[in-house]
């Protein structure tokens with residue numbers, strides 16, 4: 001992946017753990033994307049509602065106030081084109097079904113690796129997807 005791969009794209013990072021959020025910001029800063037941050041599900045829903053220019057959301061599942069499933073489902077009600085990636089600590093088959101039902105386009109397993117994250121976002125934001 002070359003630098004500035006995601007130039008001009010607007011990404012909302014939803015993560016309650018501050019060090020994890022800073023880590024993801026650090027990874028994505030190199031891509032040229034515009035980054036927004038939320039620390040819980042309700043905050044994410046509010047930001048998504050007030051900013052129709054968001055291209056993609058990287059959503060943690062375990063969040064205070066409102067969990068990632070609920071937040072993604074609410075955002076999906078009005079933002080049909082937005083891409084939403086779940087970030088989750090582990091993978092179970094039941095989880096995957098719940099993720100898709102909640103409106104997620106894809107998921108990434110923690111710990112997150114920079115190359116994998118950028119590649120996943122890049123693929124999801126291709127115009128033909």
Ligand SMILES: [Mg+2]
Pocket residue numbers: 015016017060061062063
């Ligand atoms: Mg969390």
